[in-house]
Amino acid sequence: xxxxxxxxxxxxxxxxxxxxxxxxxxxxxxxxxxxxxxxxxxxxxxxxxxxxxxxxxxxxxxxxxxxxxxxxxxxxxxxxxxxxxxxxxxxxxxxxxxxxxxxxxxxxxxxxx
Amino acid sequence: xxxxxxxxxxxxxxxxxxxxxxxxxxxxxxxxxxxxxxxxxxxxxxxxxxxxxxxxxxxxxxxxxxxxxxxxxxxxxxxxxxxxxxxxxxxxxxxxxxxxxxxxxxxxxxxxx
Numbered sequence: 001x002x003x004x005x006x007x008x009x010x011x012x013x014x015x016x017x018x019x020x021x022x023x024x025x026x027x028x029x030x031x032x033x034x035x036x037x038x039x040x041x042x043x044x045x046x047x048x049x050x051x052x053x054x055x056x057x058x059x060x061x062x063x064x065x066x067x068x069x070x071x072x073x074x075x076x077x078x079x080x081x082x083x084x085x086x087x088x089x090x091x092x093x094x095x096x097x098x099x100x101x102x103x104x105x106x107x108x109x110x111x112x113x
Numbered sequence: 114x115x116x117x118x119x120x121x122x123x124x125x126x127x128x129x130x131x132x133x134x135x136x137x138x139x140x141x142x143x144x145x146x147x148x149x150x151x152x153x154x155x156x157x158x159x160x161x162x163x164x165x166x167x168x169x170x171x172x173x174x175x176x177x178x179x180x181x182x183x184x185x186x187x188x189x190x191x192x193x194x195x196x197x198x199x200x201x202x203x204x205x206x207x208x209x210x211x212x213x214x215x216x217x218x219x220x221x222x223x224x225x226x
Contacts, residue, residue, distance in 0.1 A: 004155075034214060036217075041220075042220075043217035043218055044215075046215075092215075103145070103155060103156040104155055107118070107152075
């Protein structure tokens with residue numbers, strides 16, 4: 001069965017520092033990969049997605065993610081974190097059918113001044 | 114476009130009561146989903162629908178029912194509320210076109226006491 005692992009439950013970074021959130025997936029083929037962000041009390045907003053082509057994808061708010069097939073990973077990065085980036089981040093996998101969508105357990109990001 | 118809308122935003126139920134969570138999307142999406150989000154558990158799929166008249170169970174369907182009479186609406190029914198159903202519920206939708214990025218509603222916070 002497909003699964004998504006986000007090994008870091010909570011991360012704290014200083015404003016202006018770089019950020020990397022980890023995501024590993026378990027799936028036989030190359031799935032469609034997504035990162036979502038959830039601000040407190042809000043729904044989920046899509047940051048970026050990968051389904052083919054260039055393994056480095058750019059998203060909104062200055063985020064990027066790199067797909068590494070050999071490591072079954074899709075880590076999210078940002079070179080300089082802003083206080084407004086404090087939120088919950090979810091990695092998600094779709095097996096390509098539209099009805100098999102799996103979320104990781106999320107990583108909570110705290111940004112300190 | 115309003116996107117995905119959910120009502121109510123908050124609700125408190127007593128054990129054994131019933132209620133329907135409403136979800137509507139105005140993007141003419143074929144696929145619709147219901148998730149529940151529990152702290153530290155990510156999102157779990159309850160039910161999904163690939164079109165009007167077609168529904169199927171997700172990972173955690175017990176205690177819930179759905180219907181899909183129109184493309185726009187996908188209500189979630191709780192028949193006999195239990196404390197284990199205390200959660201935040203999200204509705205989402207997507208088109209049939211790859212990649213199946215999902216658009217989320219703002220959520221319904223339900224407490225069963």
